[in-house]
Amino acid sequence: MTETMIRLQVEPLTREAFASFGDVIEASDAAHHFTINGGNTERYHDLAKIEPGSDGRSIVSIFRGQPRALPFTVEMVERHPLGSQAFVPLSGSPYLVVVAPAANTPGVEDLRVFLARGDQGVNYARGVWHHPLLALDGVSDFLVIDRAGEGPNCDEIRLDEAGVIEF
Numbered sequence: 001m002t003e004t005m006i007r008l009q010v011e012p013l014t015r016e017a018f019a020s021f022g023d024v025i026e027a028s029d030a031a032h033h034f035t036i037n038g039g040n041t042e043r044y045h046d047l048a049k050i051e052p053g054s055d056g057r058s059i060v061s062i063f064r065g066q067p068r069a070l071p072f073t074v075e076m077v078e079r080h081p082l083g084s085q086a087f088v089p090l091s092g093s094p095y096l097v098v099v100a101p102a103a104n105t106p107g108v109e110d111l112r113v114f115l116a117r118g119d120q121g122v123n124y125a126r127g128v129w130h131h132p133l134l135a136l137d138g139v140s141d142f143l144v145i146d147r148a149g150e151g152p153n154c155d156e157i158r159l160d161e162a163g164v165i166e167f
């Protein structure tokens with residue numbers, strides 16, 4: 001009998017739906033925003049809780065991701081127990097965000113899959129399980145804000161049962 005994998009539902013990324021996993025970084029009217037620079041600029045203020053931990057420091061990098069082919073099989077997730085990790089798209093393409101609660105060892109039933117627009121970033125809160133970068137459509141650059149410091153900061157687990165993402 002062929003093994004039928006669980007098909008994962010894909011949700012649109014919203015602040016509300018993502019709130020228990022971290023922050024959505026976007027210039028939305030729901031954010032605290034105000035005009036600066038003599039009216040030339042709108043500041044969307046304090047959008048994400050960046051956590052480098054007490055013994056770490058925040059660093060800024062660029063990840064250049066190759067597009068993932070669909071259908072995509074989610075077989076593993078990782079987490080950063082010592083700090084948060086933010087991804088802000090620079091290339092304007094959509095991408096996928098796969099997360100699971102920080103609480104315990106996740107199973108496929110704990111996964112949430114979000115489709116992020118090319119003008120939405122995400123910040124994974126410290127310890128939140130997530131799949132490594134899932135760029136779509138084309139080679140995509142992301143500004144990444146995460147932690148540098150001592151100690152192991154990347155736990156990976158292989159899921160007992162895989163899930164598949166297909167649109």
Ligand SMILES: NC(=O)N[C@@H](O)C(=O)O
Binds near residue numbers: 132
């Ligand atoms: N390993 C690494 O820096 N990248 C992952 O953490 C990721 O979430 O893409």
Ligand code: NI
Binds near residue numbers: 085130131132
């Ligand atoms: Ni990560």
